[in-house]
Amino acid sequence: MDAHHYLRAVYRLTDDPEERVGTGALADAVERSPAATTGAVQRLEARGLLDYEPYQGVRLTADGRERAAALHEEYETLRRFLDGVLHIDDPDEEAAALLGVVSADVLQRLDETVIPPPDDSPERPPGQRD
Known part of the structure; x- marks a missing residue:
């Protein structure tokens, strides 16, 4: 699954830029396993598009x-x-x-x-x- 599907899913699931989305909810939204979703999230964080905190979820960076x-x-x-x-x-x-x-x-x-x-x-x- 491409990065843009994950980014768009986080965008759709949040109204507040500071709001975090749990990786489980994100995995459900993109119809991928939690492990695959966590891997994708970590790659997007390395690119500066997501801010990921284990057990707290993800949020979009300004660039993201x-x-x-x-x-x-x-x-x-x-x-x-x-x-x-x-x-x-x-x-x-x-x-x-x-x-x-x-x-x-x-x-x-x-x-x-x-x-x-x-x-x-x-x-x-x-x-x-x-």
Whole structure:
């Protein structure tokens, strides 16, 4: 599993930048074993994207939060396009599979093709909801 799935999962599971997510909850969210999740978390910590404290969980660093917010936005653009324009049966799974593959130019064009979600939508990233 790619790093971006872990980053986006931590981002989705927290509203407060200081909030920690337990590795068990993170493992459930990404559908991986606790051991695999802990290994991924340690690699992301070494890259400066997560802050990990054993038995206390993980939280995004400032760089990690910035990267996770961009990934979340990318995911939502892909999901809205796959659902609203192409009417894909499982847009969530397809959007997750395309994360990190589509160029910024293509994402911008996809975003321009679909109507953005309303301000109170759960699709809006935390901190961007009115």
